[in-house]
Amino acid sequence: MKQHLKLRALCEGAIFVAISYVLSFLKVFQMPQGGSVSLMALPVLLYAVRWGLSSGLLAGCALGLLDCLVGGIFLVSWVSFLGDYIVAGAALGLAGLFRRYSGGWGYFAGIAVGSLGRWAAWLVTGATLWKQYMPEGFTFLGISNNPWVYSFWYNSYAIVSGLLCLLVGGILFSIPALRNYFTGSDLPRQQNGQAQAF
Numbered sequence: 001m002k003q004h005l006k007l008r009a010l011c012e013g014a015i016f017v018a019i020s021y022v023l024s025f026l027k028v029f030q031m032p033q034g035g036s037v038s039l040m041a042l043p044v045l046l047y048a049v050r051w052g053l054s055s056g057l058l059a060g061c062a063l064g065l066l067d068c069l070v071g072g073i074f075l076v077s078w079v080s081f082l083g084d085y086i087v088a089g090a091a092l093g094l095a096g097l098f099r100r101y102s103g104g105w106g107y108f109a110g111i112a113v114g115s116l117g118r119w120a121a122w123l124v125t126g127a128t129l130w131k132q133y134m135p136e137g138f139t140f141l142g143i144s145n146n147p148w149v150y151s152f153w154y155n156s157y158a159i160v161s162g163l164l165c166l167l168v169g170g171i172l173f174s175i176p177a178l179r180n181y182f183t184g185s186d187l188p189r190q191q192n193g194q195a196q197a198f
Helices: 002-023 042-051 053-070 078-098 104-128 147-154 156-173 176-182
Strands: 027-030 036-038
Touching: 002 042, 002 053, 027 156, 036 156, 042 053, 042 078, 042 104, 042 156, 042 176, 053 078, 078 104, 104 147, 104 156, 104 176, 147 156, 156 176
Parallel strands: none
Antiparallel strands: 027 036
């Protein structure tokens, strides 16, 4: 039975990563140096909520790698590859921390935490690696020439994407069949009440 669940989780993960990649082409807004407001993260967030942390981290890494290799690539170094694509993608898998919580709050908390995790990864790489692209004399909220403030401002599009994922995730959650699917109600449970794939 456990082998069947592993195969099912792997197949669903591949499908959700593919859907995420397709959604990356449907952009609400594109930032000039990379990044966009889109629903790209939503399928991986939902997958992580359904299957848990380890499966979510793996799917997020796969999405980050796919986005880097096939999508438009913006890199300043190999550290940027790790931070902007692999770590930020894996951070989406943090949504899996809330798999064991029943009801809607775990579902929505997972989407929010995964989205904030990705934003935090981009905040750090933006302030440390991309600071050289900060415009001369940049001021935001009365603070001048601070790479952390610039990164916060530039990467705020990720917060908007996270809110968009919460909104669309809420619409999907209102459909009973999808709610049961994304919360893993259709998965067999072990003694501790959790379905375990990886």
